[in-house]
Amino acid sequence: MILKSLSLLNYKNFDTINFDFDDKINCLVGNNGVGKTNILDAIYHLSFGKSYFNPITSQNIKHATDFFVIDGLYEKENREEKVLISAKRGQKKVIKRNGKVYDKFSEHIGFLPLVIISPADRDLITEGSDTRRKFIDGVISQSDNNYLLLLLKYSKTLSQRNALLKYFAANNTFDPDTLEIYNQQLHEYGEEIHLKRTDFLKTFTPIFLNRYQAISSGLEKVALTYESKLSGTDLLTLLKQNLAKDKMLQYTSVGIHKDDLSFEIEGYPIKKFGSQGQQKSFLIALKLAQFDFIKKQSKVNPILLLDDIFDKLDEKRVEHIIKLVDDQNFGQLFISDTHAERTEEVVKKISKSYKIIQLKNSPE
Structure with a gap:
């Protein structure tokens, strides 16, 4: 399963932005505060119908706007699948698959398998x-x-x-x-x-x-x-x-x-x-x-999101982890990091297919 493209409108810190992705590895790089994690969260949102970091829908709408839209185009089992999530203040969130609205959010869970690894996972130990x-x-x-x-x-x-x-x-x-x-x-x-x-x-x-x-x-x-x-x-x-x-x-x-x-x-x-x-x-x-x-269980390669993977790990261990996930048993990988050179140095050692997406500073 591959996420081919992503469009965001009024989502968190973004006004409007579009991305086309590599089938294997995508590296989101830039300073803290530019929205790297927000992009990963939008991808997570498309799979689970909610944010990984803030499940309160209204708080994911960009300040001074009334709604957000997340639009993803996937390739799954040789078919194109379009998933769109929209939310308006004071109204119920809507999830559409190929233009059709789900009656229940639970019907969507599992359709786009995804795993996220993030510094926020530490809550599993501390909470x-x-x-x-x-x-x-x-x-x-x-x-x-x-x-x-x-x-x-x-x-x-x-x-x-x-x-x-x-x-x-x-x-x-x-x-x-x-x-x-x-x-x-x-x-x-x-x-x-x-x-x-x-x-x-x-x-x-x-x-x-x-x-x-x-x-x-x-x-x-x-x-x-x-x-x-x-x-x-x-x-x-x-x-x-x-x-x-x-x-x-x-x-x-x-x-x-x-x-x-x-x-x-x-x-x-x-x-x-x-x-x-x-x-x-x-x-x-x-x-x-x-x-x-x-x-x-699903017979599908889940999308894997690695948020701030270098946090508290040395580069050798990060390289080892990315090697683990880059063999044929894994599918599409998204990595966020503050240092473009560091990320590319690790990624290019193990995969010819990758894309560096440089994000520029913008106010949160």
Whole structure:
């Protein structure tokens, strides 16, 4: 799958701009603040219907304008596919494929497989479990549309159960029959989600470990572990065991919405004991494993975005990473960097097919 061209109108810092891309490697270079990351984010937007860095739609519209348009022309399986996203202040965002509007955004997820590697990924290590769950769910959803629907059903039922618990507290009442309906639904959806997550990690973890060994030259031992209370018992039992606690807290304290991923290096949490370089290598291995998994499931080479790839990594390790992604197993690659010469020096060693796109200064 190849992104042939991209047009932006009133998107973030851009008034109007058009790009034609190389089929293999595209390097976006220029000073900080010129919009390199914004271009990558626009490409991400076309795949997921939202920004990677700021999911609030109105904040992606250029200041003093009322709307934005992102227009991408793809080549997928020898067919041209035109995807357009538009958003107007105060109105619902619209996604079109070949001129036809999607009824549901979820129908679009997975159609344009994509993986982004960015300094913002550090949130996966530093932030709470919610960020890591979103990572798992995002990878599975790109190749399993039913999984996304399950998540939506679970989330809706969870909100309803929480509202009921608040109602009980506010009115000093309790209705076990109504609560049992929500318990059964959460159990049904939650067990299936837990099973899909477990199966996913059985496949994903060995891929991740291989990627980390390749990036780090086998110098450190890392581990990726799925943590869920559902691994020991079923959700219905957990909900009953925690009923008194949930009534007191007025929300649901157990379930797949509390699952987490544990990241370790040499048996210790990487958040506390990993260097910046080790953490960066861990995250890149995680994202390259995501690439491998999605490619295997979708039978399509995802687009790969490398945002500020030189951040906290030496050039030799960057060169090694780009070599990893430039063999025939990978598709189209987009790289952003502040130094054109540095980027070109690395890229031209490993690929004859590349394009340097120099961005000039413009106010954000």
